[in-house]
Amino acid sequence: METESQLARLGLFDARVPRYTSYPTAPQFSDAVGAGQFVDWIRALTPGSQISLYLHVPFCRRLCWFCACRTQGTHSEDPVIAYVETLKTEVRLLGSLLPPGVTLSRLHWGGGTPTMMPAGAMSELAGTVFEVLPMGKDAEFSVEIDPNEIDEARLDALAAAGMNRASIGVQDFDAEIQAIIGRDQTYEVTRDAVTMIRERGVKSLNADILYGLPNQTRARLSDSVQKLLSLSPDRVALYGYAHVPWMARRQQMIPSDTLPRPEERLSLFDAARRLFHWDGYEDIGIDHFARPHDGLAVAARTGMLRRNFQGYTDDTAAALVGLGASSISRFPQGFAQMDSATSSWTKAVREGRFAIHRGHAFRGEDLLRARIIEALMCDFRVRTAELVADFGLSRPMADALFAPVAEAFGDFVVHDAEGLSIPMPGRPLTRMIAARFDAYSMARTGHSSAI
Numbered sequence: 373m374e375t376e377s378q379l380a381r382l383g384l385f386d387a388r389v390p391r392y393t394s395y396p397t398a399p400q401f402s403d404a405v406g407a408g409q410f411v412d413w414i415r416a417l418t419p420g421s422q423i424s425l426y427l428h429v430p431f432c433r434r435l436c437w438f439c440a441c442r443t444q445g446t447h448s449e450d451p452v453i454a455y456v457e458t459l460k461t462e463v464r465l466l467g468s469l470l471p472p473g474v475t476l477s478r479l480h481w482g483g484g485t486p487t488m489m490p491a492g493a494m495s496e497l498a499g500t501v502f503e504v505l506p507m508g509k510d511a512e513f514s515v516e517i518d519p520n521e522i523d524e525a526r527l528d529a530l531a532a533a534g535m536n537r538a539s540i541g542v543q544d545f546d547a548e549i550q551a552i553i554g555r556d557q558t559y560e561v562t563r564d565a566v567t568m569i570r571e572r573g574v575k576s577l578n579a580d581i582l583y584g585l586p587n588q589t590r591a592r593l594s595d596s597v598q599k600l601l602s603l604s605p606d607r608v609a610l611y612g613y614a615h616v617p618w619m620a621r622r623q624q625m626i627p628s629d630t631l632p633r634p635e636e637r638l639s640l641f642d643a644a645r646r647l648f649h650w651d652g653y654e655d656i657g658i659d660h661f662a663r664p665h666d667g668l669a670v671a672a673r674t675g676m677l678r679r680n681f682q683g684y685t686d687d688t689a690a691a692l693v694g695l696g697a698s699s700i701s702r703f704p705q706g707f708a709q710m711d712s713a714t715s716s717w718t719k720a721v722r723e724g725r726f727a728i729h730r731g732h733a734f735r736g737e738d739l740l741r742a743r744i745i746e747a748l749m750c751d752f753r754v755r756t757a758e759l760v761a762d763f764g765l766s767r768p769m770a771d772a773l774f775a776p777v778a779e780a781f782g783d784f785v786v787h788d789a790e791g792l793s794i795p796m797p798g799r800p801l802t803r804m805i806a807a808r809f810d811a812y813s814m815a816r817t818g819h820s821s822a823i
């Protein structure tokens with residue numbers, strides 16, 4: 373295929389580049405940001421404004437071998453209950469610092485598996501959050517739900533607390549692939565979880581599914597996608613499996629010779645994407661799909677799509693505060709990350725402090741480059757007029773930024789009076805094109821493949 377060989381020449385199949393859920397990316401954070409700065413940034417929030425809150429619950433009953441998330445395995449609920457107690461203390465600590473009248477735009481519980489919490493702990497945690505930060509107008513409350521780790525009682529607790537969005541992990545329905553990636557989850561278990569979630573009036577359901585898994589073929593992935601479509605999710609995240617065993621040691625259980633080659637990954641993505649299109653889903657950025665009525669699709673059509681640590685979002689709040697071990701916050705001034713060791717995080721909160729140990733305060737061209745990268749990842753285009761209006765850049769300066777990228781990527785990007793855009797054939801290269809605007813991109817070894 374001509375396009376494929378052109379993509380190969382540009383290095384798509386060899387490159388390792390970030391997914392740009394932030395800029396700068398988390399590996400670039402340093403200890404220059406600590407708890408003091410985090411507290412200052414919270415106090416500087418605008419009184420009466422809306423913010424978003426992410427709560428990280430790093431526990432799972434089973435540890436899937438493919439998973440690169442920060443989480444720990446436990447069969448017992450005791451450590452989860454103890455963790456939630458500490459999380460409630462941390463929420464109250466946040467509340468003691470917030471300017472008056474701040475409300476919630478989005479509340480998201482992620483992990484790990486937040487549904488490891490017993491129903492009572494869920495209700496208490498939600499109650500503590502809403503005491504400190506009431507839900508604002510049109511607020512959304514979403515929870516990551518593992519279909520193997522949910523029941524009626526826990527869903528009742530979540531629904532009573534106001535959950536109106538949910539995300540389920542599917543990964544792949546194929547039993548042989550599930551065996552290789554260490555995840556056992558029948559179609560029936562997933563279907564029943566979806567039914568129970570829908571019965572509780574959840575208006576938007578997301579499902580995560582992976583391409584690039586061991587022994588995956590177009591036919592097998594198509595079968596999984598069709599099964600997923602039979603459950604009618606409103607949104608789908610079609611993530612490329614990131615095989616990074618040097619970072620996620622449990623991935624060493626997955627033999628690397630079973631993994632599809634990069635060219636095959638491109639073909640797998642293409643097979644799945646066609647099925648989503650046939651079923652009426654719209655493209656959302658590089659790897660999400662949504663039904664036309666869904667908020668993400670509306671945001672993508674109206675230029676309001678944003679990128680954050682959870683992937684794509686239509687949230688426009690100025691700040692996202694992350695609580696819980698390893699969580700990351702974004703403020704207008706920069707990023708701050710909690711210690712990922714649950715023990716250090718717990719100790720800090722018990723002493724009445726936040727366990728911030730890394731971060732990044734925006735400086736120099738950071739915000740300009742962040743805007744360009746986010747615009748490419750969300751809209752496949754950067755408008756010169758916006759950079760002129762928002763950053764005081766002159767047109768020749770914008771052209772000087774875009775020209776070398778246009779030269780490097782030939783027909784895969786368009787550089788004109790409007791700005792820089794990525795037409796359809798260049799879209800598999802989006803992360804690589806975005807990386808050209810990354811001023812910190814020297815050390816890239818820790819990232820996953822570009823497709």
Ligand SMILES: C[S@@+](CC[C@H](N)C(=O)[O-])C[C@H]1O[C@@H](n2cnc3c(N)ncnc32)[C@H](O)[C@@H]1O
Nearest residue numbers: 438439440441483484485518541580611613614
């Ligand atoms: C925190 S996990 C989620 C949820 C929940 N514990 C479950 O298993 O259903 C969020 C998502 O990250 C994605 N993920 C985890 N490891 C990944 C990897 N190595 N490559 C790509 N995506 C990955 C999976 O699709 C997963 O559903």
Ligand code: SF4
Nearest residue numbers: 432435436439441484
């Ligand atoms: S995929 Fe979900 S259940 Fe499996 S280890 Fe990762 S977070 Fe835990």
